[in-house]
Amino acid sequence: ETGVTQSPTHLIKTRGQQVTLRCSSQSGHNTVSWYQQALGQGPQFIFQYYREEENGRGNFPPRFSGLQFPNYSSELNVNALELDDSALYLCASSLGLTTNEKLFFGSGTQLSVL
């Protein structure tokens, strides 16, 4: 167990709705990254937060947005949901941005968009 917790574990939404996913990073970790994993694919980088600031973004539209709070927990918000947003959303935390730090992943939120 990594100490990274995500909620909820499962979520069903309809097209056009908005969703908020939550992540509590491992104790002491100040960096949180979000990944989207579609069925049969590897995780795809959405964005990363370091000390409450966005510190890098993948190839995702602006309707994917996030926040990091002073306690380093994080939220991923997705507006105007589309069917293709159905996926497992993974949160990963690490301490800082050094090359020697491993990313510890949570168990994810399985989002289904109908």
Place this chain on the structure above:
Amino acid sequence: EDKVVQSPLSLVVHEGDTVTLNCSYEVTNFRSLLWYKQEKKAPTFLFMLTSSGIEKKSGRLSSILDKKELSSILNITATQTGDSAIYLCAVDPLSGSARQLTFGSGTQLTVLP
């Protein structure tokens, strides 16, 4: 655009067999290559390979990085049913400060009793 290709896509073996999983990559600036095991949902860290650490071993698992061939292999000896999982390979490029991993699609390993 960074790219990671894993092969085979799936593999079925029997307990006790030895398996080799392959990962090839294209990345503008290489920082490290990581292997993860994904059972059910959360990927769990196995190895990180860098220019200064091209070979890692932990129990029955070992991994080698070939920087010349831009590839890596993950070996599992004396496989057990508990090794059944998706094995993910990812590269961590040296681009800015963000830890932006690019993953392959994974190899689904099934170990039969």
